[in-house]
Amino acid sequence: MLEIHKETASDGALVLRLTGAATVEQAEPLRQALLDAVQQGEQEHKPLRLDCAQVIEIDSFILQMLCSAHRTAVARQVVMVWDGRPSSPVMGMIREAGFLRHAGCSRCPDDQRCMWCEK
Amino acid sequence: MLDQQREMFREEAAELLTELEESLLELEEAPDDQELVAKVFRAMHTIKGSGAMFGFDEVAAFTHEVETVYDLVRGGTMQVTQDLINLSLAARDHIRGLLDPAAEEGVDRVAGNALVEQFKALVPQADPPAAQKTREVEENQSGGDGESWTYRIRMKLAENIVFSGTRPDSLIRELSDLGACRIVAQTDMVPLLEDYAPESLYVYWDVVLTTDRGVNAIRDVFIFVEDDVELKIDIIDGGDSGDGDVNYKRIGEILLDRGDITSEELDRILGESKPIGQKLIDSKNVDPGKIEVALYEQEMVRASRAQRQSQEAAATVRVPADRLDRLVDLVGEMVTIQSRMSQTAIGRDDADLISIAEEVERLTDELRDNTLSLRMLPIGTTFSKFKRLVRDLSQELGKEIELVTAGAETELDKTVIEKLNDPLVHLIRNSIDHGIEAPQIRVTAGKKRHGTIRLAAIHSGDSVIIEINDDGAGLNQERIRAKAIEKGIISDQDQLGPQDLYQLIFASGFSTAGKVTGVSGRGVGMDVVRRAIEALRGTINIDSNPGVGTTIRVQIPLTLAIIESLLVGIGKERYVLPLALVEECIELTRNHVHEAHGRNLVRVRDQLIPYLPLRRSFAIGGDQPAIEQVVITCFEGQRVGLVVDRVIGEHQTVIKPLGRIYRDAQGISGATILGDGGVALILDVPQLLAGAEDHEDSNHSS
Structure with missing residues (x-):
C-alpha cells in the first residue's frame, strides 16, 4: 500500500510525503496527487517538495511519473525538489533502472536541477 | 582431429584439476570464502562442459554430481564441511583417474559410484531447483571460450506492457546479470x-553490455515478450568487429552512429569551442540521456579493448612437450655443427670464414638459451602436489603439519622437474614421518602443537637449491650410529663427526624407523633419493639440530641438455667435465711428483691438494707427457685434482645419454659429439672422487 500525505512545511513549501510501496498499481492516485500538488504550487506560488524517505519499494513506472511531475512543475514554473534524501530502495532503483543523470534534460531550465542528477 | 582435441582437453583438465586441488585445500582453511567456492564450481563446470563436448561422458556425468553440490554451496543452501572437502578431493582424484588414458581400464568404478552416492546424499532432498538451475546455465551458454563482446541494445517495450504482466525492471535485471552493464532510461x-x-x-532503455555470451542469450531475456518489444541489438566491439584500437570513437561519432544526432547538427556544434558533451547539452539538440549512454558506450568499449589487449599480450601457445624436446635436440645438433664450423674456420685461417663462424656462434648461443628457456617451468607446479601429500599423510599419522613453500616461481628444466618429483616426495614423507613429532610430544617439549615443513627453491648460479626444512625432533645421532653399526655400514671403532654420521642415512638399506609404516621406514627412501639426485647431476646434504629440526639441501643443475664444460685430452681420448666444478688448472711436472714422494698430492699456494691420475684410472696405455695438467675441481667443499695430458679449452657440451650397456660405467655420466665428429665422454666428477676415496680407504685398511 502507498500512503500519500500532503502538508505545508514551516517555510511555506508544499510537501508531498509518500509512505509504503510506490508501484504501478498505485499509479493513478499518485498521478492525481502529484498533479493537484503542482497545481496548488502554481496557484499559491509555493515550491513543491517530494519526501520519499519512507518508500519501501518503487518501480520504473513510478520513476517515469516523477519525471513527468517534474516536467509539469517546470512548465508551470513551480520549483520541485526532493525533500531530504529518498530511501535506499528508491536510490537503488534510480540507479538500477538507469534514471541517474549527469545533466538535466532539455526541458529543465538552467536555474533548476534535474531530479535525476547525481549531486 | 578429434583425438588432438581430446588430448588438449586432457591437458586442460589436468591443469584445472591441479587448480581445483589447490582451491579445495585453501577452502579447507577458509570455508566461508565465497570466491574459492566459486572457483571450485567453475573448475567443475568447465570440466563437465568441455568433457561432454569431447566425448568424456563418464567424466561429465560424474562431475555433474559434484558441481550440483557446489552450486548449492554457492547459493548458500549448504555449508563447506570437512566431509565435503574430503569427498571433493577424492572426487578430484577419481576424475583424474577417468581422464588418464593409461588407467582407463583400471579405474575403480565401484569407488566412483560410491562417491556419487555420497555426493547425492549431501544434497538436501527437497531442493531440486538448484540442480535445474545449473542445467539451465549450461544450456544457455553459447560462447564460453573467454571472448567477450560489447553490445549496444535499445529496448522499447510496448506502452501497455503492464497488462501482459511483464515488469520492465525484471528484464533489466536479467540483462545486467549477463555481464558488465550500463543502463540509461530514456525519458x-x-x-x-x-x-x-x-x-x-513511456521510457525506453539504452543498454551497453559487455559479456562473453552470444546475442541469443540477450534475445532469450525477451523470449516471453517478443511481440511486445522493439529490440535493436548491435555488436559494437569484440569478436571480429573490433579493430583493436583502444581509442574508441568520439562521443559525436557514437551519437551519429546511434542515430541520435544528424551529421549537420554535429558539424554545427563541433564548430563551437567547448567540450563536445557540454556543447551537445547546451545545444538542447540531444537529450542528456543519449549523451549519457554514448559516454557509457565509449567508456565500456575502451575498457573492454584495453583488457583484451592485455590478455592478448599475455597470450600463450600450447605446444606438446615432445615437440619441444625435439627442438632442444635439434639445437643440440646445431651447437655441435657450429663448434665444428668454428674449428674449421680457425684451421683454414680465413678471416671471412672466421667472421661468419663467430656470427653463427653468437646466434647459436642465443638460440640455445632461448630454446632451453622454453622448457623451463616454475617448480611451483610440483609444490602444489606436496600440499596434498602433507595434508593426507599428517591426517593419517595424527600429526598437525603445515607446509610452507617459498620460491614456487623458480624455474627449472621440465625434465628435471619431472625427475625431481619422486625424490622430493620421499624427503617430505620422511620429514612427516620421522621429523615432525606427534602434537602431544611437541607440546611437552615446549614447541607449537603444529609442526611446519618449509619447502623452498632458490636460484644459485647455474643451479637451483631446494631446501626442505622441518621443525621436528632432528636426527638422533646415537640411533643412526647404532643402526649403521648394526647394518654393518660402519664398525663400532669408527669415529664419525655429526655431518658424516648424518650422511649415513643415505646409505642403502638404512632405516632407523622402529616400525614399518605406510609412509616410510622401508629403508629404501633415502638411498633412492640420493641416487635420483645424483642422476640429475645434483648433490644432497643434510644438516640437523637435535630438538630443533632438520634441513635437507638439494642442489640441481638448471638443465640436463647442454652444459658449459672443459674439454681435456688423455692420449688420443678426449673427455669433458662440467665447468661449474672446475676451479683452476695447473701443471704437474715430474719434479712435483718426486717432491711428493710418489703420493698423489700437489702443492697449490701452500695447500696440499690430492689428485687422481685419470690415465691410470681409465687404464689408458701409451706414454704420459713430461708435463701433465691438473684440473682442480671443487665438490662439496673439497678440492681434488684430476690429472690429464692436456687441457683443450671450454666447450659447449650437448649431453647424449650412454647406451644401456654402458649405463653402469663408473666415473662417466654421458657422452658428447665434438666439432670434428669425434666422441668425448663426460666425466662424472662426484663419482670419480667417491671411487678414489673408497680406493684410498681400502689401501689404508689393508
Missing part, C-alpha cells in the same frame, strides 16, 4: 502529468 517520450496515462510505459 524524452515522457509526457506532462495532464496527458499521462498512469499505466503506460
Whole structure:
C-alpha cells in the first residue's frame, strides 16, 4: 500500500510525503496527487517538495511519473525538489533502472536541477 | 582431429584439476570464502562442459554430481564441511583417474559410484531447483571460450506492457546479470502529468553490455515478450568487429552512429569551442540521456579493448612437450655443427670464414638459451602436489603439519622437474614421518602443537637449491650410529663427526624407523633419493639440530641438455667435465711428483691438494707427457685434482645419454659429439672422487 500525505512545511513549501510501496498499481492516485500538488504550487506560488524517505519499494513506472511531475512543475514554473534524501530502495532503483543523470534534460531550465542528477 | 582435441582437453583438465586441488585445500582453511567456492564450481563446470563436448561422458556425468553440490554451496543452501572437502578431493582424484588414458581400464568404478552416492546424499532432498538451475546455465551458454563482446541494445517495450504482466525492471535485471552493464532510461517520450496515462510505459532503455555470451542469450531475456518489444541489438566491439584500437570513437561519432544526432547538427556544434558533451547539452539538440549512454558506450568499449589487449599480450601457445624436446635436440645438433664450423674456420685461417663462424656462434648461443628457456617451468607446479601429500599423510599419522613453500616461481628444466618429483616426495614423507613429532610430544617439549615443513627453491648460479626444512625432533645421532653399526655400514671403532654420521642415512638399506609404516621406514627412501639426485647431476646434504629440526639441501643443475664444460685430452681420448666444478688448472711436472714422494698430492699456494691420475684410472696405455695438467675441481667443499695430458679449452657440451650397456660405467655420466665428429665422454666428477676415496680407504685398511 502507498500512503500519500500532503502538508505545508514551516517555510511555506508544499510537501508531498509518500509512505509504503510506490508501484504501478498505485499509479493513478499518485498521478492525481502529484498533479493537484503542482497545481496548488502554481496557484499559491509555493515550491513543491517530494519526501520519499519512507518508500519501501518503487518501480520504473513510478520513476517515469516523477519525471513527468517534474516536467509539469517546470512548465508551470513551480520549483520541485526532493525533500531530504529518498530511501535506499528508491536510490537503488534510480540507479538500477538507469534514471541517474549527469545533466538535466532539455526541458529543465538552467536555474533548476534535474531530479535525476547525481549531486 | 578429434583425438588432438581430446588430448588438449586432457591437458586442460589436468591443469584445472591441479587448480581445483589447490582451491579445495585453501577452502579447507577458509570455508566461508565465497570466491574459492566459486572457483571450485567453475573448475567443475568447465570440466563437465568441455568433457561432454569431447566425448568424456563418464567424466561429465560424474562431475555433474559434484558441481550440483557446489552450486548449492554457492547459493548458500549448504555449508563447506570437512566431509565435503574430503569427498571433493577424492572426487578430484577419481576424475583424474577417468581422464588418464593409461588407467582407463583400471579405474575403480565401484569407488566412483560410491562417491556419487555420497555426493547425492549431501544434497538436501527437497531442493531440486538448484540442480535445474545449473542445467539451465549450461544450456544457455553459447560462447564460453573467454571472448567477450560489447553490445549496444535499445529496448522499447510496448506502452501497455503492464497488462501482459511483464515488469520492465525484471528484464533489466536479467540483462545486467549477463555481464558488465550500463543502463540509461530514456525519458524524452515522457509526457506532462495532464496527458499521462498512469499505466503506460513511456521510457525506453539504452543498454551497453559487455559479456562473453552470444546475442541469443540477450534475445532469450525477451523470449516471453517478443511481440511486445522493439529490440535493436548491435555488436559494437569484440569478436571480429573490433579493430583493436583502444581509442574508441568520439562521443559525436557514437551519437551519429546511434542515430541520435544528424551529421549537420554535429558539424554545427563541433564548430563551437567547448567540450563536445557540454556543447551537445547546451545545444538542447540531444537529450542528456543519449549523451549519457554514448559516454557509457565509449567508456565500456575502451575498457573492454584495453583488457583484451592485455590478455592478448599475455597470450600463450600450447605446444606438446615432445615437440619441444625435439627442438632442444635439434639445437643440440646445431651447437655441435657450429663448434665444428668454428674449428674449421680457425684451421683454414680465413678471416671471412672466421667472421661468419663467430656470427653463427653468437646466434647459436642465443638460440640455445632461448630454446632451453622454453622448457623451463616454475617448480611451483610440483609444490602444489606436496600440499596434498602433507595434508593426507599428517591426517593419517595424527600429526598437525603445515607446509610452507617459498620460491614456487623458480624455474627449472621440465625434465628435471619431472625427475625431481619422486625424490622430493620421499624427503617430505620422511620429514612427516620421522621429523615432525606427534602434537602431544611437541607440546611437552615446549614447541607449537603444529609442526611446519618449509619447502623452498632458490636460484644459485647455474643451479637451483631446494631446501626442505622441518621443525621436528632432528636426527638422533646415537640411533643412526647404532643402526649403521648394526647394518654393518660402519664398525663400532669408527669415529664419525655429526655431518658424516648424518650422511649415513643415505646409505642403502638404512632405516632407523622402529616400525614399518605406510609412509616410510622401508629403508629404501633415502638411498633412492640420493641416487635420483645424483642422476640429475645434483648433490644432497643434510644438516640437523637435535630438538630443533632438520634441513635437507638439494642442489640441481638448471638443465640436463647442454652444459658449459672443459674439454681435456688423455692420449688420443678426449673427455669433458662440467665447468661449474672446475676451479683452476695447473701443471704437474715430474719434479712435483718426486717432491711428493710418489703420493698423489700437489702443492697449490701452500695447500696440499690430492689428485687422481685419470690415465691410470681409465687404464689408458701409451706414454704420459713430461708435463701433465691438473684440473682442480671443487665438490662439496673439497678440492681434488684430476690429472690429464692436456687441457683443450671450454666447450659447449650437448649431453647424449650412454647406451644401456654402458649405463653402469663408473666415473662417466654421458657422452658428447665434438666439432670434428669425434666422441668425448663426460666425466662424472662426484663419482670419480667417491671411487678414489673408497680406493684410498681400502689401501689404508689393508
